[in-house]
Each structure stands twice: as C-alpha cells, then as structure tokens.
Amino acid sequence: MSNHDDNVEVIFSDGCWVGYRAFVHDPAHKGACLRSLFADYHWKPGPLQADAVPDHNNTNGFYAHKSLPEAIYQSGREDGLIFALIEAWEVMIEGETGLRSEMAEIVAIVEPTRPKQIELFPWEDLARDYPNVPIVHQRDLRRIIAERGMVTLTRSRPSPPMQWLGQKSDLRWYREGLAPNGYVMLEAASTYPGELHPADQRLRKSYYQDLKGDRYVFWETVGQDGVSEISLMVEMSPESMYLHLDPEQPDSESQEGE
Numbered sequence: 001m002s003n004h005d006d007n008v009e010v011i012f013s014d015g016c017w018v019g020y021r022a023f024v025h026d027p028a029h030k031g032a033c034l035r036s037l038f039a040d041y042h043w044k045p046g047p048l049q050a051d052a053v054p055d056h057n058n059t060n061g062f063y064a065h066k067s068l069p070e071a072i073y074q075s076g077r078e079d080g081l082i083f084a085l086i087e088a089w090e091v092m093i094e095g096e097t098g099l100r101s102e103m104a105e106i107v108a109i110v111e112p113t114r115p116k117q118i119e120l121f122p123w124e125d126l127a128r129d130y131p132n133v134p135i136v137h138q139r140d141l142r143r144i145i146a147e148r149g150m151v152t153l154t155r156s157r158p159s160p161p162m163q164w165l166g167q168k169s170d171l172r173w174y175r176e177g178l179a180p181n182g183y184v185m186l187e188a189a190s191t192y193p194g195e196l197h198p199a200d201q202r203l204r205k206s207y208y209q210d211l212k213g214d215r216y217v218f219w220e221t222v223g224q225d226g227v228s229e230i231s232l233m234v235e236m237s238p239e240s241m242y243l244h245l246d247p248e249q250p251d252s253e254s255q256e257g258e
Contacts, residue, residue: 016087016088016089016148016149016150016151017087017088017089017092017099017101017150017151017152017153018066018085018086018087018088018145018150018151018152018153019062019064019065019066019085019086019087019088019098019099019101019104020064020065020066020067020068020070020071020083020084020085020086021036021037021063021064021065021071021075021083021084021086022037022071022072022075022076022081022082022083023035023036023037023043023081023082023083023084024036024037024080024081024082025080025082025120025122025125026042027122027125029042030125030128030129031044031129032044032045032129033122033125033126033128033129034082034084034106034126034129034130036063037075037081043106045106045129045130045131045132045133046105047103047104047105048062048103048104048105049102049103050062050101050102050103050104053091053102054091054092054093054100054101054102055091055093056093056161056173056175056233056236056237056240057173057229057232057233059100059236060100061091061092061093061100061101061102062086062088062100062101062102062103062104063098063099063100064086064088064098064099064100064101064104065097065098066097066098066099066152066153066154066155067152068083068110068138068141070097070098070155071083074097074098079114079116079117079119079120080120082109082110082121082122082126083109083110084106084107084108084109084110084133085106085107085108085109085110085141085144085145086104086105086106086107087104087105087107087148087150088101088103088104089101089102089103089104090102090103094153094156095237096155096156096239097155099153106130106133107133107144107148108133108134108135108136108140108141108144109126109130109133109134109135109136110135110136110137110138110141111135111136111137111138113138123135159175159176160175160240160241160242160243160244161173161174161175161233161240161241162174162175162176162185162186162188162243163185163186163188163189163218163219164179164183164184164185164186165183165184165186165200165203165219166182166183167182167183169202169221170221170224171219171220171221171224171226173229173230173233186203186219188243188244189205189217189218189219189244190217190243190244190245190246190247192205197219202221202222203219203220203221204219204220204221204222205217205218205219205220206218206219206220206226206227207246208227208230208231208234209250210231210234210235210238213249213250214234214238214245214249215245215246215249215250216230216234216241216244216245216246217244217245217246218230218244230244
C-alpha cells in the first residue's frame with residue numbers, strides 16, 4: 001500500500017480505530033478476492049500486519065479513510081468498487097482525512113445500494129473468502145463500531161514534526177512526545193530572527209525551497225546535511241510542515257527579474 005498521506009501524526013495506542021476503504025474485486029484470486037485500489041495487494045480475512053512499522057519517514061502501513069463519505073469521495077463512485085469498514089490498531093499514523101496502521105482487519109463490507117452496484121456485487125465470492133465478515137447496510141455500521149469498541153477519528157490538522165537535538169549533537173525529526181530519551185526538542189528555526197541558535201552556536205539555519213516556491217527553514221549542525229530529510233517530509237506531507245515555513249519567503253517577482 002503506497003498512496004501518500006496528506007498530514008501525518010504518529011500515534012501509539014492499544015485502542016482500535018475506524019477506517020473505511022475501497023477495494024477492487026479480483027475473481028481470479030480465490031481466498032482473498034479483495035484487492036487494494038492503488039497497490040497489487042490482496043487483503044486476506046483476519047488480522048493483517050504491515051511489512052514495516054509506519055512512521056513519518058516511510059509509506060508503510062494499511063491505508064484507510066476516516067469516514068465512508070471521504071472514502072467514496074477519494075476513491076470515486078465507480079459501480080464496481082467495494083467499500084468496507086476496517087479496524088486499525090497498533091502503531092498508527094493519522095492524517096487529515098485518513099490513517100495508516102501497523103495492523104488492520106476487514107470487519108464489515110458495505111452493502112451496495114445502486115442497481116448497477118447490486119448487479120456487479122460479488123456476493124458468492126465474498127461469502128466464500130470472508131465467511132466471518134458481515135455484509136451490512138450503511139446504517140448498521142455504527143452498531144458494529146460500538147460493539148467492537150472502535151474509535152472514530154475526525155478530520156484534523158495534526159501537530160507538525162519538530163527537530164530534536166541528541167547528546168551526540170545529532171539532529172532528528174520527531175513529533176512532540178515521541179522522541180527517544182536523551183533528545184531535547186528545539187523551537188522551530190522559523191521563530192528566530194538570527195542565523196544561529198541563540199543558546200547553541202553549533203546550530204545554524206539552513207533552507208530548502210520546494211518546486212512550488214515555498215521555502216522552509218530548519219536547524220543544521222556543521223557537517224550534517226538535513227536537506228534530503230526535510231525535502232522528503234515536505235514531499236510526503238507539506239501541510240504538516242507549516243510551522244517550518246520561512247516567514248521571510250523569497251520574492252518570486254524579484255527572483256524572476258534577476
């Protein structure tokens with residue numbers, strides 16, 4: 001599963017979250033006929049584990065939307081799509097409209113309502129491959145969510161990642177509360193007027209400008225190149241990097257005239 005998040009926030013919990021997603025019916029793949037929309041991955045019945053623990057520097061994990069309307073909007077209203085309720089747990093990364101998790105399971109399949117959907121719906125294949133997964137009307141989803149004790153996430157704007165300084169003068173990006181012991185969180189470089197950190201002269205500002213022309217400012221130590229790391233985070237989720245936008249953005253008109 002490799003379509004990108006919009007904003008990301010890593011959350012660790014023993015709880016289970018609500019997710020919705022679309023599938024494509026693959027009749028040739030008996031035993032797991034539901035295939036991901038954007039990846040060649042067939043969802044088997046029962047709990048599934050991602051190939052790596054998701055974090056804000058990778059794209060691993062099982063993707064889902066926070067609500068069924070969002071899943072329909074993002075995936076399209078093609079009649080052949082099959083929508084399902086997903087239970088997500090273990091390490092989870094929350095985005096503005098969706099999430100991706102280390103563990104996931106299909107817990108209900110949404111019954112089609114439009115005539116063409118009903119005509120194309122693979123009732124027999126789903127009953128064969130997912131015998132313990134109910135096919136339910138949309139109005140029954142709330143009951144299933146309540147019975148399983150799942151938590152519904154609302155559309156949100158997660159907190160941005162911050163830079164943390166380690167005891168060996170190494171800089172790392174973590175969200176608040178998620179850094180390992182021994183790391184100290186730094187205030188965003190964008191909040192300081194000078195080019196050097198006022199309390200630690202080893203830290204100097206560095207800049208990265210994306211293809212849209214937005215410039216980001218961050219801390220760097222001598223001999224450490226942080227451009228590749230921040231460029232990846234901006235590419236994956238520019239909205240989550242809002243705190244690191246340079247308040248003194250370059251003047252595009254003056255640049256074009258040079």
